[in-house]
Amino acid sequence: MPAAPTWDPAQYLRHAGHRARPFTDLLARVPDLPGDPPRIADLGCGPGNATALIAARWPTARITGYDNAPEMLTRAREHAGPTPGGGRIGFAHADVRTWTPDAPCDLIVSNATLQWVPGHAGRFAEWIACLAPGGTLAFQVPGNFGAPSHRLMRDLAASPRWRDRLAGVLRHDDAVLTPEAYLARLTALGCAADVWETTYVHLLQGEDPVLDWVMGTGLRPVLDALAAEPGAREEFLAEYGAALREAYPAGPYGTPFPFRRVFAVARKEG
Incomplete structure (x- = not known):
């Protein structure tokens, strides 16, 4: 299994507005708790900006954001403490592959994290x-x-120039399930499930904006693999950036940057 990527909160947050939109849409479809x-767990909370949106939706909630990236948790803790509605936000280190709560939750929510967890549907x-x-x-989860953006990354990583350095670094086919598969899994567990997909067309600004976007997320494993070779890293970015501009x-x-996402809301029987 590829190692967990190293995260750069500042790079991730460069497109915070666009990245938060799907989470806002997800929270809007969650039924009354x-x-x-309510007690809420946010799995893969990242830099905590999305966790703060949970407090806006449920002002009295006791919310804990969990992440396994120290860089992200350090940034997230800027959002910790009492909330204006009388709730509280806290953060803790946890690995989504093994995490279980120490008390029943009213909501377990995850924003663009499970694609990094092989076999996540088994949890x-x-x-x-x-x-x-x-x-x-x-x-x-992303469905793109x-x-x-991802096909060109994989093709370049598998090319003769890069395959020795980057073999096995990127995942694809098993990263996420289809909407139909998520629906089948969740309904089989006795939940009333609502599963859908949306393609957002983000209008990005700046020079090489798609490259800038993926440098905060999907490209992190490649950046890690080439971290000890700055010249090679810049060479890969130049070649990949040119392909993305085309x-x-x-x-x-x-x-314009089309980005498909898959959503699921599963309510346990009362």
């Missing part, structure tokens, strides 16, 4: 068992692994 105040039964009656498991040409108002 049974707890008062659904345990997480749903940890929900309070009437609680919800909700997540969204066939898009030029695949995503700039328009008069910015660079």
